[in-house]
Amino acid sequence: xxxxxxxxxxxxxxxxxxxxxxxxxxxxxxxxxxxxxxxxxxxxxxxxxxxxxxxxxxxxxxxxxxxxxxxxxxxx
Numbered sequence: 756x757x758x759x760x761x762x763x764x765x766x767x768x769x770x771x772x773x774x775x776x777x778x779x780x781x782x783x784x785x786x787x788x789x790x791x792x793x794x795x796x797x798x799x800x801x802x803x804x805x806x807x808x809x810x811x812x813x814x815x816x817x818x819x820x821x822x823x824x825x826x827x828x829x830x831x
Contacts (some may be wrong), residue, residue, distance in 0.1 A: 758783065758791060759814045768771070768795055768823050774818040775830055778804035780815050 758774055773826055774791060776783035785800065790799040808817055819830050 756786075758786065758816045760816050760818050761813050762818055764820075767820045768793065768818070771800060771818045772819045773801050773803045773830070774816055775803050775805045775808050775819050776816050777808040777810040778806065780808075780810040782810075783816060803830065 760774055762768070771793060775785065786802045787804045789802050791802055792799050807830060808815065
């Protein structure tokens with residue numbers, strides 16, 4: 756199973772700490788708390804639920820990069 760996460764900042768992928776989805780999004784609810792593997796590095800990161808995520812924007816899944824975004828820093 757995969758999660759598609761689009762980004763315009765591919766250079767920040769090395770700093771990703773999680774993938775966030777909205778807690779009420781039925782498409783991803785079953786993945787919250789599980790680990791996914793980043794294809795670029797083979798590192799695993801968690802799937803987390805957060806109300807900041809807009810399920811209508813893009814795929815509804817966003818990468819979390821705390822070092823590059825204040826909202827991501829709050830999510831963790």
